[in-house]
Amino acid sequence: MVNNTTLDNLFQLVHALKRQLHEYIEQLDLEITPMHVHVIKIINKMTPCTAIDIATVLERDKAQITRLVSTLIEKGFIIKTSNPADKRSSYLCVTDSGMEIIKRLATIDNVMQEKITHNISIDEVALFQQISDKMINNLRDK
Numbered sequence: 001m002v003n004n005t006t007l008d009n010l011f012q013l014v015h016a017l018k019r020q021l022h023e024y025i026e027q028l029d030l031e032i033t034p035m036h037v038h039v040i041k042i043i044n045k046m047t048p049c050t051a052i053d054i055a056t057v058l059e060r061d062k063a064q065i066t067r068l069v070s071t072l073i074e075k076g077f078i079i080k081t082s083n084p085a086d087k088r089s090s091y092l093c094v095t096d097s098g099m100e101i102i103k104r105l106a107t108i109d110n111v112m113q114e115k116i117t118h119n120i121s122i123d124e125v126a127l128f129q130q131i132s133d134k135m136i137n138n139l140r141d142k
Contacts, residue, residue, distance in 0.1 A: 010135075017112075017116070018034060020112065020115070021034045021037075021108070021112065022034055024108045024111070024112070025037060025108070028101070028104055028105075028108075030075075030101060031075075032071065032072070032075065032077075035058075035068060036068055036071060036072055037101075037105060038058070039054055039058075039065070039068050039069065039072060040072060040077055040078065040094060040098055040101060040102060040105075041102065041105070042054050042057055042058070043078055043092045043093070043094050043098075044094045044098075044099075044102055047093075048083070048091040049091060049092050049093075050083065050089045050090065050091060050092065051065050051066060051069055051089070051090075051092065052089065054068075054069070054092075069092060072098070075097075076095055076097045076098075077094065077095060077097055077098035077101060078092050078093060078094055078095060078098055079092075079093050079095055080092060080093075081093055
């Protein structure tokens with residue numbers, strides 16, 4: 001019998017969520033990964049947004065973010081504009097094409113939200129959010 005510890009359950013949840021998101025994103029035929037999707041969403045929500053901002057939010061190194069951003073620029077989903085406050089950095093903006101993707105992703109987000117919370121009460125969802133926030137903070141504590 002498998003011992004389902006909290007860590008095992010969390011790993012299974014994260015893996016299932018990533019797998020499901022990847023499947024939905026593949027159906028959109030965009031040739032981008034869930035991490036690209038996450039970056040587009042961050043840029044859309046955070047205005048103005050720089051690559052450093054994304055690296056901070058995702059807790060990733062700047063080189064990895066630069067590669068993700070470059071792919072999104074090549075595909076025409078985002079553009080760089082000059083940062084008047086700092087000539088060494090650029091602001092990232094979602095293009096009209098990128099906004100269309102965000103609209104399509106909103107549908108996926110709604111489906112995933114309904115699927116993941118099926119047969120779970122509002123109180124249980126709220127409790128999960130509280131507990132997961134605490135766990136995230138515990139992992140971030142040095």
